[in-house]
Amino acid sequence: MGHLSYEDSKKLVYKGLVLLAVVTLIEVFFSLLGKGHVIGGLEDISWLGYLVGLILIVLSLYKAYYIIYEFMHMRYEVKGLALSVLLPTVLLVWALIAFFQEGTAWKQRRQQIEEKDKEKVEEVKKDDLQGFRYDAATIEFKG
Amino acid sequence: MATTDSVVEKQDLDNQGGSSWDGGEAPFKASYGKLMMWYFLLSDAFTFAGFLIAYGALRFSSPTWPVPDFVFSTAPFGVHHAPLIFVTIMSFLLIISSVTMVRAVQEGHRENKNGVVFWMLLTIIGGIGFLSCQAWEWTNLIATEHMTVNVNPFGTHVESGVYLDADGKETDEVFEAGDSYLIHKAGAGHGEDHGEGDHADHDYTQGDHAGYFVNSDNFLQRKYLVTDGPDAGEVKMQQFGPKAFGALFFFITGFHGFHVLSGVVFLIIIMVNAGSGLYMARKNGHEMVEKIGLYWHFVDLVWVFVFLVFYLL
Numbered sequence: 001m002g003h004l005s006y007e008d009s010k011k012l013v014y015k016g017l018v019l020l021a022v023v024t025l026i027e028v029f030f031s032l033l034g035k036g037h038v039i040g041g042l043e044d045i046s047w048l049g050y051l052v053g054l055i056l057i058v059l060s061l062y063k064a065y066y067i068i069y070e071f072m073h074m075r076y077e078v079k080g081l082a083l084s085v086l087l088p089t090v091l092l093v094w095a096l097i098a099f100f101q102e103g104t105a106w107k108q109r110r111q112q113i114e115e116k117d118k119e120k121v122e123e124v125k126k127d128d129l130q131g132f133r134y135d136a137a138t139i140e141f142k143g
Numbered sequence: 144m145a146t147t148d149s150v151v152e153k154q155d156l157d158n159q160g161g162s163s164w165d166g167g168e169a170p171f172k173a174s175y176g177k178l179m180m181w182y183f184l185l186s187d188a189f190t191f192a193g194f195l196i197a198y199g200a201l202r203f204s205s206p207t208w209p210v211p212d213f214v215f216s217t218a219p220f221g222v223h224h225a226p227l228i229f230v231t232i233m234s235f236l237l238i239i240s241s242v243t244m245v246r247a248v249q250e251g252h253r254e255n256k257n258g259v260v261f262w263m264l265l266t267i268i269g270g271i272g273f274l275s276c277q278a279w280e281w282t283n284l285i286a287t288e289h290m291t292v293n294v295n296p297f298g299t300h301v302e303s304g305v306y307l308d309a310d311g312k313e314t315d316e317v318f319e320a321g322d323s324y325l326i327h328k329a330g331a332g333h334g335e336d337h338g339e340g341d342h343a344d345h346d347y348t349q350g351d352h353a354g355y356f357v358n359s360d361n362f363l364q365r366k367y368l369v370t371d372g373p374d375a376g377e378v379k380m381q382q383f384g385p386k387a388f389g390a391l392f393f394f395i396t397g398f399h400g401f402h403v404l405s406g407v408v409f410l411i412i413i414m415v416n417a418g419s420g421l422y423m424a425r426k427n428g429h430e431m432v433e434k435i436g437l438y439w440h441f442v443d444l445v446w447v448f449v450f451l452v453f454y455l456l
Contacts, residue, residue, distance in 0.1 A: 006249070006253065009249060010246075010249065013242055013245045013246060013249070014242070016242060016245070017238065017239065017242040020238045020241075020242075021235060021238060024231065024234050024235065024238065025231075027450075027451075027455055028227050028231050028455070030455075031211075031212070031227065031454070031455040031456070032212060032226060032227065035210065035212050035226070037212065037226060043321070044321075053456055056451060056455045056456060057451065057456075060447050060448060060450075060451040060455075063447045064444055064447050064448070067241070067440055067443060067444045067447070068440075068444065071241055071242075071244075071245050071440045071443075072436075072437055072440045072441075077171065077172075077173060078171045078172045078173070080170075080171050081171035081172075081173055081178065081181065084171070085181050085182070085184075085185050088185060088189075089185070089188060089189075089192075092189075092192050092196075095192065095193075095196050096196060096199070099196045099197070099199065099200040100196075100199055100200060100203050102200055103199065103200035103201060103202070103203030103204040104203050104204070106200075106203075106204035107203065107204045107205065107206065110204070110206070111206070
């Protein structure tokens with residue numbers, strides 16, 4: 001603060017209001033577009049879904065940047081403060097990659113288990129078995 | 144000894160010159176209170192990030208996930224099939240209250256007591272408005288649509304098919320893979336009239352029926368005939384959606400709502416203090432308003448991401 005006159009900073013605030021509102025509306029529009037509400041049938045195009053997701057994430061990050069830098073006045077703080085608050089959040093990138101990969105792995109495991117459950121196993125006659133088969137019932141202990 | 148002496152001498156020299164360790168200097172040119180508020184918010188951001196990443200991991204691990212514009216498509220006053228409209232209004236409320244908070248901080252810098260109180264009052268009204276909307280949303284989900292922490296009646300079809308009527312005959316209600324459904328309670332209204340005629344005609348005792356199954360919680364799981372894929376020709380019934388959805392939704396939006404609630408409480412306290420002229424007498428002026436402002440913007444910031452992952456994506 002103190003870098004702008006009172007009138008100027010007042011104007012900036014209302015500019016921020018319009019900007020955030022418009023970005024939010026664009027987000028909702030894209031979200032509905034991706035789900036096929038605006039133009040029917042678009043929800044079946046998978047690459048469009050990913051594109052819309054990417055657009056939504058970028059717009060949200062922009063909103064976050066705007067709130068932190070303008071509304072919370074990070075722009076007017078010393079660089080060291082900004083770095084000490086913002087840099088640790090870079091760790092979250094690791095968490096995102098690690099846990100989303102893990103989530104995908106859980107899904108694959110579940111599918112694998114489902115497929116295994118459906119498998120039909122043919123019964124094999126005892127004489128056809130090759131190698132040693134441990135069968136507790138047939139082993140007698142002597143002596 | 145000589146070296147020790149020189150070190151001591153050097154320290155003495157530093158002290159005379161006024162070293163950073165002597166105090167009186169603010170690190171990062173920010174006051175203690177503001178700096179600690181920033182670090183608190185950083186730690187809080189990690190808490191929220193932990194929850195949201197858990198949401199992401201569980202969502203990635205599920206074969207299907209409730210589609211937000213199907214789940215969140217109702218609004219008060221009997222509005223249905225209005226995807227994301229109500230939650231957009233909630234977002235606007237938070238954005239507007241964030242803007243009025245910036246105005247309150249600006250008036251604080253000008254030592255304008257009445258301005259601070261006026262804009263903080265508007266901020267509080269915005270916060271209470273948001274909480275009221277969330278209360279309605281939760282009530283609708285719990286009481287009308289019967290979603291709870293461990294029951295998620297919002298399911299998604301994974302194959303195309305056609306629904307059966309109460310007698311087990313095919314109807315003209317067809318659906319495709321990817322279509323969403325909500326499992327209703329047997330015989331109960333669900334806030335929406337399908338025009339299916341009188342529900343009371345049917346037998347809703349728990350157990351298996353020709354066209355549906357009533358489970359032990361009285362949820363009515365409709366049966367359908369699969370029309371494509373390897374199971375074509377089989378009759379199946381609606382299954383519940385991923386269980387984690389309800390718990391994640393109520394826990395994460397609840398945690399955010401609790402932040403809004405405590406924010407409103409602190410805003411009220413600081414507004415009363417500002418109105419009483421307490422901050423006019425303080426050396427650091429209206430810094431308290433700035434600090435609660437930081438917290439309030441953070442609540443808005445978190446909502447940006449809650450809005451993104453629960454409603455938009």
